[in-house]
Amino acid sequence: MSNLSRRRILFGGAAVGAGALLTACTSNTPQENTQVNTGNEDSNPNAAPGTKVVIGFSAPAADHGWIAAITNNAKAQAQAYKDVELRAVEAGADAATQRAALATLIAQKPNVLVMLPHDGKELNASGLEAMKAGIPVVNLDRAFPDRAAYRLQIKGDNFGMGIAAGTYIGQQLKAKGITNPIIGEIPGIDSLELTQERSKGFVEALASFGFKVANRRPADFTADGGQRAATDLLQALPKIDAIWNHDDDQGIGVLAAINQAARKDFFMVGGAGSKAAIDAITADNGPLKATVTYSPSMASSAISLARLIGQNKGMSDLVELQVPKEITLASETITKENAAQYAKLGF
Amino acid sequence: MTDQTTKASLPAQSPPVEPPPAPAGQRQSPANWFKGDGAEPLRRNLGLIGVLVILVIIGAATRPELYGDATWVKNNTFTILQQASAIGVVTVGMTFVIIGGGIDLSVGAIIAVAGVWSTTLATQSYGTMGMIFTALVVGVAVGLINGVLISYGRLVPFIATLAMMVAARGVAAQISGKQTQVSANTTINDIASTRFLGIPLLVYILALVVAAGWVLLNRTTFGRRTVAVGGNPEAARLAGINVKFHTVLLYALSGLCCGIAAVMLTSQATSAQAAMANLYELDAIAAAIIGGTLLSGGRGTIIGALFGVLVFSTITNLFAINNLSTEAQNMVKGAIIVAAVLVQQFRYKSLTQLLGRTKS
Numbered sequence: 001m002s003n004l005s006r007r008r009i010l011f012g013g014a015a016v017g018a019g020a021l022l023t024a025c026t027s028n029t030p031q032e033n034t035q036v037n038t039g040n041e042d043s044n045p046n047a048a049p050g051t052k053v054v055i056g057f058s059a060p061a062a063d064h065g066w067i068a069a070i071t072n073n074a075k076a077q078a079q080a081y082k083d084v085e086l087r088a089v090e091a092g093a094d095a096a097t098q099r100a101a102l103a104t105l106i107a108q109k110p111n112v113l114v115m116l117p118h119d120g121k122e123l124n125a126s127g128l129e130a131m132k133a134g135i136p137v138v139n140l141d142r143a144f145p146d147r148a149a150y151r152l153q154i155k156g157d158n159f160g161m162g163i164a165a166g167t168y169i170g171q172q173l174k175a176k177g178i179t180n181p182i183i184g185e186i187p188g189i190d191s192l193e194l195t196q197e198r199s200k201g202f203v204e205a206l207a208s209f210g211f212k213v214a215n216r217r218p219a220d221f222t223a224d225g226g227q228r229a230a231t232d233l234l235q236a237l238p239k240i241d242a243i244w245n246h247d248d249d250q251g252i253g254v255l256a257a258i259n260q261a262a263r264k265d266f267f268m269v270g271g272a273g274s275k276a277a278i279d280a281i282t283a284d285n286g287p288l289k290a291t292v293t294y295s296p297s298m299a300s301s302a303i304s305l306a307r308l309i310g311q312n313k314g315m316s317d318l319v320e321l322q323v324p325k326e327i328t329l330a331s332e333t334i335t336k337e338n339a340a341q342y343a344k345l346g347f
Numbered sequence: 348m349t350d351q352t353t354k355a356s357l358p359a360q361s362p363p364v365e366p367p368p369a370p371a372g373q374r375q376s377p378a379n380w381f382k383g384d385g386a387e388p389l390r391r392n393l394g395l396i397g398v399l400v401i402l403v404i405i406g407a408a409t410r411p412e413l414y415g416d417a418t419w420v421k422n423n424t425f426t427i428l429q430q431a432s433a434i435g436v437v438t439v440g441m442t443f444v445i446i447g448g449g450i451d452l453s454v455g456a457i458i459a460v461a462g463v464w465s466t467t468l469a470t471q472s473y474g475t476m477g478m479i480f481t482a483l484v485v486g487v488a489v490g491l492i493n494g495v496l497i498s499y500g501r502l503v504p505f506i507a508t509l510a511m512m513v514a515a516r517g518v519a520a521q522i523s524g525k526q527t528q529v530s531a532n533t534t535i536n537d538i539a540s541t542r543f544l545g546i547p548l549l550v551y552i553l554a555l556v557v558a559a560g561w562v563l564l565n566r567t568t569f570g571r572r573t574v575a576v577g578g579n580p581e582a583a584r585l586a587g588i589n590v591k592f593h594t595v596l597l598y599a600l601s602g603l604c605c606g607i608a609a610v611m612l613t614s615q616a617t618s619a620q621a622a623m624a625n626l627y628e629l630d631a632i633a634a635a636i637i638g639g640t641l642l643s644g645g646r647g648t649i650i651g652a653l654f655g656v657l658v659f660s661t662i663t664n665l666f667a668i669n670n671l672s673t674e675a676q677n678m679v680k681g682a683i684i685v686a687a688v689l690v691q692q693f694r695y696k697s698l699t700q701l702l703g704r705t706k707s
Contacts, residue, residue: 061520061525064525064622065525065526065527067525068524068525068526190672190673190674214670215667215670216670217667218673220622220625221622222527222616222620222622222623222625223527223616223617223618223619223620223623224612224615224616224618224623224624225625226616227615227616228430228615231426231429231430232426232430232663232664232667233667235422235423235426235664235667235668236667236668236669236670238413238416238419249527249620252527252529252616252617252618253615253616253617253618255617256536256539256615256616256617256618257615259540260539260540260615262540276529
């Protein structure tokens with residue numbers, strides 16, 4: 001008898017909760033904020049519609065905000081052009097699946113191929129194959145070792161990102177007159193080359209001020225990983241002057257950890273330039289004072305340049321008749337002073 | 348501490364005779380107490396306690412200026428416990444599954460689904476209770492699917508939960524649209540920063556789950572059945588236990604623990620995403636195993652699993668305060684897993700011999 005009534009209570013509770021679950025199912029259209037060049041035909045002759053260009057696109061299916069922004073940006077930029085048709089294929093979870101996806105894409109003979117490879121070395125052969133088939137390849141962010149495997153490479157500057165962060169921290173501490181500062185670093189996944197380059201740049205920039213990193217706790221580009229790494233870092237260093245966190249997405253967790261430990265003795269610099277980070281810098285009510293960019297807007301630029309390559313045009317401000325072979329974006333430092341300018345570039 | 352005194356008293360021990368049962372009300376000598384049933388968890392986990400003590404001594408020796416500060420030591424202890432809290436809760440569920448003869452490789456993925464589902468904008472609009480309820484229900488539901496696939500679909504637990512690990516991460520990525528979902532619910536976010544009587548709330552949650560797990564395993568028919576099912580499923584079935592249904596319950600319990608951990612992690616990170624709780628399955632399994640749980644099932648302890656988690660958490664802390672690389676940390680972690688199990692086996696055997704084979 002008591003058993004029965006207990007069951008009823010359970011079912012009652014389940015029914016109430018089912019409502020919450022059902023609505024959760026159909027929820028969450030993510031706020032798409034993409035960084036698109038909408039073009040202006042008067043000032044830029046290249047913006048006028050030209051011959052139709054079919055662009056093949058492939059990027060990894062990652063669970064990180066940055067990669068999601070890359071794909072969203074590419075799609076949005078392609079839509080902004082009347083003369084571009086984008087054929088996007090999901091590249092799956094590893095290099096092998098991306099290679100297979102690219103093979104089918106190349107067989108469709110697009111005019112230009114834009115890809116963000118899982119790993120530049122592992123997908124070098126796919127780049128070569130496309131180039132041999134007469135399809136110009138635009139490599140996005142992860143370079144191929146073979147220069148014949150791409151027509152254009154556009155990427156961010158990881159080393160420069162470290163330099164920018166180190167320089168900002170050095171200048172701030174110098175201005176405050178701190179001679180022997182305690183600096184913490186929270187990188188992303190440590191085994192990645194991009195992480196090592198960022199750290200190398202950071203260390204070099206700090207060295208030019210005579211500073212060094214006191215403690216370094218790698219996270220894994222996730223918010224909960226960032227929270228754990230930051231908690232360890234704060235525990236290890238009872239007094240800190242500055243922290244550089246490589247990634248704004250994991251920075252959500254880093255800021256949470258700082259808040260949970262109720263620490264106010266330092267300032268923090270972020271990395272990548274997410275919308276949340278730029279908003280926090282503008283509001284200026286927490287430890288985050290600056291972030292150094294590694295912007296997914298490069299995907300939009302890659303589509304624009306792929307279009308120009310497909311139409312056999314150059315960049316209108318340059319003398320050359322063709323798009324250059326390599327473009328490395330500068331890592332910019334976003335502070336409270338210039339945050340308004342960057343607000344629309346946050347992802 | 349207790350472990351130090353008991354160790355010191357060992358050489359003084361006379362050749363063992365049948366130890367007289369201590370009459371009620373009379374004070375037991377430490378040696379007798381150590382042989383009694385009450386000290387069973389202590390005896391069993393002596394290896395791990397030893398490792399913990401050694402780790403703390405190394406910490407104090409390498410960073411004396413930090414360990415000299417009493418406030419820092421107190422805070423550090425809470426930090427270690429806090430870092431162990433979410434994974435500790437998962438390990439309790441994992442221990443039940445392993446004792447019951449199974450394995451759950453999907454715990455990290457279940458946390459991701461539960462965490463992501465409970466932080467969608469729609470779920471957040473239902474408030475704190477809606478979010479917690481969703482996380483728990485999603486956890487239990489995924490656990491139930493695991494259990495049904497294994498019991499009634501006759502899938503090997505390793506394969507079924509491996510498939511769930513992949514699929515659940517996919518579901519989490521689908522729901523979240525690969526974005527990090529920030530929790531705007533301050534009540535949830537405050538769980539991680541709240542302290543009650545100076546002790547973090549997360550530590551209470553861990554203590555509560557461990558206590559509940561201990562009672563469930565050692566003082567209820569459910570616990571006895573779990574051991575029976577894991578030890579010999581055929582004998583358990585002949586003894587009248589509904590082995591299949593019990594197995595389903597075990598995976599649901601693991602799912603529930605994942606749901607709780609999802610809320611804790613969401614609170615700590617003030618957000619959830621599809622990649623959260625990365626590799627938690629391996630940490631939980633390792634903690635359960637070095638805590639003395641047999642991978643083949645039928646034997647294991649909740650207290651041991653807790654010590655396993657604490658050892659990992661303390662190692663991470665030790666490497667952090669000395670600014671050592673994570674590569675070195677992972678190597679030492681692996682070595683300590685092996686060492687802890689070896690020491691434990693050796694210690695347990697030789698001690699019981701020394702103390703007169705109180706147990707066969």
